[in-house]
Amino acid sequence: MGELLGDIAATFIGLSGLAVVVGVILIRRGNRVWHPRVMLVATVLAALFLVFYLLKWGLYGTTRYAGPEEWRAAYYALLISHTVLAALNGPLVLWLLYNAFKGRFAxxxxxxRWTVPVWLYVAVTGWVIDLVLKRFGEAAGGIGF
Ligand code: HEM
Known part of the structure; x- marks a missing residue:
């Protein structure tokens, strides 16, 4: 069940990344009707990711890396950069939406220009981390309520 919740979370973050790419293509083509709609879908998908991720964390705790030692440092560099940028992405997205709805398009x-690369980095590394832990993860326990 924990793995299923993780897969659902990874699917949502992956889909949100795809929606961001589509949203950028739309605005580059000048589509001011579908750009906001697709970006709002991307935002909802990212929020759903967070819900399922937190659910998994709360119910099943975290997963520890138990793979080859020579890859441990690289894995933690990926995990830390992913976590920091994921936390940053939330306020950045709210700020983007706020300015868009206020009509401050500049x-x-x-x-x-900054938020999109951060969002895509978080989406792709989220997938990579999920795949690494599927192969090399071991349950680390947690608060488990
Ligand atoms: C979090 C969601 C959003 C993201 C990530 C996002 C991303 C972007 C990006 C990357 C561009 C610039 C593309 C370029 O020229 O290089 C852009 C422009 C634009 N966005 Fe968004 N957007 C979001 C939500 C919205 C919403 C909700 C609206 C409308 C209410 C909106 C309206 C616009 C408009 C009108 C432009 C063109 C601005 C200009 O060139 O003067 N966006 N957006």
């Missing part, structure tokens, strides 16, 4: 656009 600000929106300037911040979007």
């Amino acid at each position: 600000v929106h656009r300037a911040w979007a």
Whole structure:
């Protein structure tokens, strides 16, 4: 069940990354109707990721890396950068949406140039971490309520 929740979370974050790519393509083509819609879908998918991730964390705790030693440092570099940028992505997205809905599109656009790469990095590394832990993970326990 823990693995299923993890797969659902990884699917949502992956789909949100795909939706961001589609949203960027749309605005590059000048589509101001579907760009906001697709970006809002991307935001909802990212929020769903968070719900399932936290559910898994709360019910089953975390998973520890138990793979080859020579890859441990690389794995933790990936995990830490993913976690820090994922936490940063939340406020960045809220700020983007706020400026967009206020009609401050120059600000929106300037911040979007940073937020989109951060979002995509988080989505891709989320998948990589999920795959690594499927192969090399071991349950580390947790609060388990
Ligand atoms: C979190 C969700 C969003 C993200 C990640 C996002 C991302 C982007 C990006 C990357 C660009 C610039 C593309 C480029 O020229 O290089 C852009 C422009 C734009 N976005 Fe968004 N967007 C989001 C939500 C919205 C929403 C909700 C609206 C409308 C209410 C909106 C309206 C616009 C408009 C009108 C532009 C063109 C600005 C200009 O060129 O002057 N966006 N957005």
